[in-house]
Amino acid sequence: MAQRQSFQIGTGLFILLGFAALAYLATQTTSVANFSQGDSYDLKARFTNVGQLKLRAPVKIAGVRIGSVANVVLEPDKLDALVTLSIDKRFSKIPDDSAAAVFTSGLLGDQYVAIQPGGSPDMFKNGDEVILTQSSMQLEELIGKYLVGSGDAAKNAGDKAAGADKDKPPAKP
Amino acid sequence: MSTVRKPSYLVDGIAQVGACGLFLLQILAAIPSSLRHIKETIRQVWFVGAMSLTIIMTCGLFVGMVLGLQLYYVLSIFGGTAALGTVVSLSLYRELGPVVTALLFAGRAGTSITAEIGLMRATDQISAMEMMAVDPLAYVVAPRFIAGVIAMPLLACVFNALGIFGAHLVGVSWLGLDNGTFWSNMTSSVDVWKDVINGVWKSVAFGAVCTLIATFQGYTTAPTSEGVAYATTRTVVFSSIATLALDFVMTAFLM
Numbered sequence: 001m002a003q004r005q006s007f008q009i010g011t012g013l014f015i016l017l018g019f020a021a022l023a024y025l026a027t028q029t030t031s032v033a034n035f036s037q038g039d040s041y042d043l044k045a046r047f048t049n050v051g052q053l054k055l056r057a058p059v060k061i062a063g064v065r066i067g068s069v070a071n072v073v074l075e076p077d078k079l080d081a082l083v084t085l086s087i088d089k090r091f092s093k094i095p096d097d098s099a100a101a102v103f104t105s106g107l108l109g110d111q112y113v114a115i116q117p118g119g120s121p122d123m124f125k126n127g128d129e130v131i132l133t134q135s136s137m138q139l140e141e142l143i144g145k146y147l148v149g150s151g152d153a154a155k156n157a158g159d160k161a162a163g164a165d166k167d168k169p170p171a172k173p
Numbered sequence: 174m175s176t177v178r179k180p181s182y183l184v185d186g187i188a189q190v191g192a193c194g195l196f197l198l199q200i201l202a203a204i205p206s207s208l209r210h211i212k213e214t215i216r217q218v219w220f221v222g223a224m225s226l227t228i229i230m231t232c233g234l235f236v237g238m239v240l241g242l243q244l245y246y247v248l249s250i251f252g253g254t255a256a257l258g259t260v261v262s263l264s265l266y267r268e269l270g271p272v273v274t275a276l277l278f279a280g281r282a283g284t285s286i287t288a289e290i291g292l293m294r295a296t297d298q299i300s301a302m303e304m305m306a307v308d309p310l311a312y313v314v315a316p317r318f319i320a321g322v323i324a325m326p327l328l329a330c331v332f333n334a335l336g337i338f339g340a341h342l343v344g345v346s347w348l349g350l351d352n353g354t355f356w357s358n359m360t361s362s363v364d365v366w367k368d369v370i371n372g373v374w375k376s377v378a379f380g381a382v383c384t385l386i387a388t389f390q391g392y393t394t395a396p397t398s399e400g401v402a403y404a405t406t407r408t409v410v411f412s413s414i415a416t417l418a419l420d421f422v423m424t425a426f427l428m
Contacts, residue, residue, distance in 0.1 A: 007219040014223035018327025021334040022373065029262055029337060029356075030363040110361070 031056070039089040040067060041126040045100045050081045051111050051136030053102055058112045059085050066091040069113060085113060085130075095120040099132035111136060196389045199310055200318050206308065207315035214316040221282035221317070221384075222324030226331065228281055229274060233332035236273060237339025240264065245348055254350055258359035261340040262333075266363065266372040270333040272420050275379035278325060279412035283387035286317050287408040290391025291401035299392075314388045318381070325380025326373045333372070375423050382419060383412045 050072060059067040067087035075082045087094070097118030104111050115130070124130075207214070240261045248254045290313060293299050302309045344350040363369070387408045394404035 007216055010223045011215050011219040014219065014226060015323075015327060017226070018222075018324075018330050021327070021330035022369075024334055025266070025330060025337075026365050026369050029359050030365045030369060031360060 040086045041089060041092070041124075042070065043085045043087060043100075043124055043128055043130055045083050045085060045113070045130040045133050046075070046078070047081045047083060047100075047102060047133050047135045049135040049138065050083060050102055051104075051138060053083065053111045053113070053136065057110065059087060059115065060112055061091070061094070061115045061117060066115075083113065087124075092123065094124045096122045096124050096128060097132070098124070098130065099134065100130040101134035102136035104137070192393070193385065193389050196392070197385055200315050200385070200388070203308060203310040203315045204319065207311040207319070210312055210316060213312065214319050217316045217320035218323055221278075221286070221320050222328060225278060225281045225324070225328060228277055229328045229332050230335050232273065232277055233270075233335030234339040236269060236332075237261065237265065237336030237341075238343045240269070240336065241340035241343030241348075245344055245350070254344075255354045255358055257340070257344045257350055258355040259362045261344075262337055262359050262363050263368060265333050265336045265340075266368045268420070268424070270329045270336065271372050271376040271379055272416060274325065274329040274332045274376060275383055275416040276413055278321075278328065278380070279383050279387070279409055279416070282321070282324075283383050283408045283412050284405050286321075286384065286387040287391040287394070287405045288401060290314070290317075290388060291394040291404050294392065294394055295396040295398065295401055297396075309392075314392060317388055318384045321384025321387075322377060322380045325383070326376040329372065329376035371427055374427070375420065378419060378423060379416050382415050386412045386415060 053069060053072060055069055055072065057069045058065045059069065067085055069083060070086040071082075071084035073082050074080075085100070094115065095118040097120040099116045099118065101114050101116065102111055103114045118132075241257065244260050245254055245257055248256055248260070290299075293309075293313065299309045299313070302312065341355060345352050345355055390404040390408045390411070394400045
């Protein structure tokens with residue numbers, strides 16, 4: 001009987017250990033760990049382009065996370081993106097002339113919403129809209145602008161290259 | 174078998190796979206009546222699961238430490254050592270944890286299941302049970318099968334946890350990576366359902382396949398000591414092949 005009980009206890013401990021490991025993996029090493037949501041309030045912001053902004057992307061002030069993106073939808077009549085930001089209740093003193101911008105962490109990293117505090121004495125309340133917004137910078141657009149801005153030079157360079165190709169005798173087979 | 178017949182490995186192989194499939198159906202049919210022997214199932218979980226913990230934990234620790242070292246070296250070429258936690262955890266959860274656990278399990282627990290059932294067959298204990306109207310599938314095979322299916326995912330989770338610990342040990346404590354960077358990069362890019370739970374499903378499937386092969390080889394062994402030896406070898410070989418092949422199929426279709 002003692003023998004039987006000892007292996008039953010061992011089995012129980014083993015199963016508990018296994019589930020403890022699973023719980024540890026699931027809660028401490030995944031995005032659930034970032035999800036410790038206390039009370040929060042919602043702000044809305046319109047962007048003409050949100051880029052690759054995803055649900056649950058962080059919302060930051062001065063680089064510190066204060067909340068997350070709760071929803072991204074297209075407004076059918078205005079055709080711009082309406083982003084709902086879920087901000088932690090602890091950070092309830094954000095001036096109502098603050099600006100929101102979609103930034104990228106690093107050159108090619110994930111995108112997040114940065115809020116630059118304004119100077120108004122009034123604070124944002126639940127459901128308010130952030131008026132001043134700045135859309136995400138698209139790398140392709142920037143490159144495009146650069147190419148258009150130096151269009152002539154690029155064109156000349158292209159022509160020169162083409163001309164050079166023409167002038168060149170055909171390569172020997 | 175005594176008839177004169179040219180040996181055809183292909184036909185024999187297909188017949189083996191078919192017999193194995195039928196055996197699986199028989200086990201599944203025997204599971205309800207095996208629940209009466211729940212103590213036997215618990216004893217088997219202890220034997221194939223808890224007794225395998227030592228090897229699983231040691232190997233998990235070392236696999237994690239090696240991953241930490243190697244990936245740190247590779248990532249430092251690209252200046253991306255901050256992603257060490259992400260890369261280690263994703264490769265552990267999605268591939269290495271379930272697969273290496275299954276390979277170790279086949280070597281540690283599969284062989285002993287085959288040898289035990291094979292010796293029962295060789296010493297006519299299984300025939301004796303049949304004669305006493307005790308269904309050997311319900312009393313011997315099904316508890317081991319259930320135990321394997323239960324134990325494998327738990328072992329894989331322990332393996333993963335120890336692997337993360339090992340990578341953290343090497344990356345943070347030894348190579349000086351920042352602790353916060355390690356964890357925050359990991360938590361921001363690992364998903365519970367897509368990565369952790371999918372890995373668990375994988376190891377459930379591996380547990381079923383490995384214990385199915387082990388019990389099948391033991392149950393159908395030639396009743397000689399040589400036959401038991403061959404059956405034990407085949408358990409390891411077939412379990413490893415089946416695990417890796419099934420891993421590819423599941424990765425291609427599930428992930």
